[in-house]
Amino acid sequence: MxxxxxxxxxxxxxxxxxxxxxxxxxxxxxxxxxxxxxRLVLQPEDVALAIELYQAGWAYAQIAEKFGMSQTGLRDRLHQAGLPKAEPFGRRGRNLGRA
The missing domain is CATH 1.10.10 (Arc Repressor Mutant, subunit A)
Incomplete structure (x- = not known):
């Protein structure tokens, strides 16, 4: 290697x-x-960029790879910075149509 x-x-x-x-x-x-x-901790400007990328539709996996970190580490760091946690897959709209 x-x-x-x-x-x-x-x-x-x-x-x-x-x-x-x-x-x-x-x-x-x-x-x-x-x-x-x-591992390097994301710098403040990196956190801001990562949030922008997420809001533009990038997946955690894509952003994590860009910054050379794990998805879990990225997600935790973005949540610490104020990005709301997404609902688990399949739960969005679960109650649609229910009164």
Whole structure:
């Protein structure tokens, strides 16, 4: 496996996808070679952009990949920033037509 420097812009997620291995395995290989794999917290301007992308119709998976983080981490961060939680799939409109 080629060792990627932090400034290459590759994320653990993109490397896992490229090499067909888990992100945990990528992290183990990188840490063994002295690469810091600490996740970066979204900066305020990144949070604002992520919210804009979500409101424009992007899926959490797409936004998470763009910022190199997990969907869960992204969703939690956006909710902390005030983005309302979406209803679970299939629950929207569940009571339509009921009086």
């Amino acid at each position: 080629r060792i990627y420097q932090q400034d290459d812009g590759a994320t653990v997620f993109s490397l896992a996808k490229q090499f067909g291995i888990t992100r945990q395995t990528v992290g183990q290989h990188l840490r063994a070679r002295g690469v810091d794999t600490t």
